[in-house]
Amino acid sequence: MEKLVFALIFVVTVGSAVIVAFSRNLIYSAFALIGTFLGVAATFIILQADFLGLAQVMVYAGGILVLTVFAVMLTSRIDQDQNNNPVTNYKAVVPIMLGFLLLMISVIGSDKWVMSESTVPATISSIGNLLLTRYLLPFELISVLLLMAMIGAAIITRRYVRQNDRE
């Protein structure tokens, strides 16, 4: 049963990642990204990381994806040409990609992984405890970073609006 579920998730995740990588139309890539994000969230959930799965759905599928679709629709002329996602130098990249893929798969397949079943239940409360005790400093730093990103994005977009007004 677990293998069947994993096979389904594998097909959804990798299939939509293939569409993201190879689609000729940028808007198809953006919408195929939903499948990848939800597939990764499902992977987290069957790995018993339920809080991370929820965070993945909220942050990626709810936030980053909406931003990306907004950027696609604001910047590229999707109604005018079908081929709005041009591809360059793929002849050089495909050997690199396939070489990396084969190297990694041979490394993964050659080793015997020592696995022990997870003994840490109730991940939300344990993650909360860890964030407020052992990882308190990175937690605070990441909140300052989020604030800086918010202010920075506002400043970057505002400057160009002012230049447009002056013209």
Next chain:
Amino acid sequence: MGITGYLVMATIVFSLGIYTVCTRRNAVAYLMGIELMLNAANINFVAFAHYNGKNLDGQIFSLFVIALAACESVIALAIVLGIYRSYRSIDTDNVATLKN
């Protein structure tokens, strides 16, 4: 099956991210490739944390990666919109001037 399936899935998604970043000329498509690579790294972190079985450090790290990806995405898309306003294009071959 164990951890191998998850590692193979993460590797495939990561290679597709490399392909997307290296071949696309559209700046938003670059960002999609970067998101693919970050997601692949997260799969690895969570899989190792699950099969390690002693602590949750991998999940915490993955949480930080998600927050960093959100920051990166916001800033990069703001820059892309700014570039589009001044160049009327986000094709990275056209945006090659450093000044004026």
